[in-house]
Amino acid sequence: MNGGPMGPGMMQGHPCPGGWRHGPMRKGGWMRNAPVPMLMPIVWRHAVDLKLTPAQETDLKNWRAQQLKEMPTWRQNMQVHNAALRDALLNGESGSAIVPLREAVLKDHATMLEHGIQQVNYLHKILTPVQWQKATALYKEIGSRRGPWGK
DSSP, rough: OTTGGGOOOTTOOOOOOGGGGGGOOOOOHHHTTTOOOOOHHHHHHHHHHHTTHHHHHHHHHHHHHHHHHHHHHHHHHHHHHHHHHHHHHHOOOOOGGGGGHHHHHHHHOOOHHHHHHHHHHHHHSSEEEEHHHHHHHHHHHHHSSSSSSOO
């Protein structure tokens, strides 16, 4: 299977403003310190090594399709909230003017954290104990390397 259950090219970065390439397997120092391990990209990239069953692959595809449906709205709301707080701070707002903006940003961060935890729990549920052990071992190995993840 080329590219795992998500198809070829799933781990490629995509161009962003400024010519910088961004993708799920790029990492910085923050990645090693992230509160929620990013296991899903590892499962996608190592689907053959993990010996995912056709049922697991179908389940992963369905899960991903659902996430892709919800993500644009969630991402857009987060960008709006971030911009509103940033603009208010740059315009010298303080006190009660920024409280609701700050709360919206904090709620977005809590939602992002919860999505990450749900993703890890989902993978723990659908992977066999052997697959789970291998995926978490790969995460630890990849996280200790220097340079882009998976390279």
